[in-house]
Amino acid sequence: MKQVKIISGVSGSGKSSLTMKVIGALMPLTNTYMSGHVVQVALCSADSFFEKDGVYTFNPVLLNEAHGKCFRDFITALSTNVEIVVVDNTNTSVAEVAPYFLGAQAYGYDVDMTTIMCKTDADVKLCAARNTHNVPEGGIFAQHRRLCERELMPWWKNTFQSVVV
Numbered sequence: 001m002k003q004v005k006i007i008s009g010v011s012g013s014g015k016s017s018l019t020m021k022v023i024g025a026l027m028p029l030t031n032t033y034m035s036g037h038v039v040q041v042a043l044c045s046a047d048s049f050f051e052k053d054g055v056y057t058f059n060p061v062l063l064n065e066a067h068g069k070c071f072r073d074f075i076t077a078l079s080t081n082v083e084i085v086v087v088d089n090t091n092t093s094v095a096e097v098a099p100y101f102l103g104a105q106a107y108g109y110d111v112d113m114t115t116i117m118c119k120t121d122a123d124v125k126l127c128a129a130r131n132t133h134n135v136p137e138g139g140i141f142a143q144h145r146r147l148c149e150r151e152l153m154p155w156w157k158n159t160f161q162s163v164v165v
Helices: 016-031 046-050 060-079 094-106 121-130 137-149
Strands: 004-010 041-044 084-088 108-115 157-162
Touching: 004 016, 004 094, 016 041, 016 084, 016 108, 041 060, 046 060, 060 084, 060 094, 094 108, 108 137, 121 137
Parallel strands: 004 084, 004 108, 041 084, 108 157
Antiparallel strands: none
């Protein structure tokens, strides 16, 4: 079955760590044959736009371009029938996450999202202290507010997880 897994949460919440665990759990599938072929897994993340030769250099001026490339990579993965596509972005609002749900549904993929939630102000401050994008604490609180106010379509699968410590 073709699947899209969306990881959502504020900057510094542990999305990339969770994504690596998800991909790590899927890697044994990429070495086994299912229906006569090796299972393909694609990672789509705006962060990958800022990585060159293993060095991450975030530039907020290029963020729009990074998200555009991420979405183009996502559509390419879907249109080439990659079996499992993982999206790792903040996706704090419906406007940010809807294109991924709708694109996946249009291409016949099953979609599920995991949202990493801050339960306390201390969690938000922890995320602010460890985020790699230099998003100020006020920006992380704004992301958290959008995430708490986000109203997803009732048929979109979403599970919640606490901040990865």
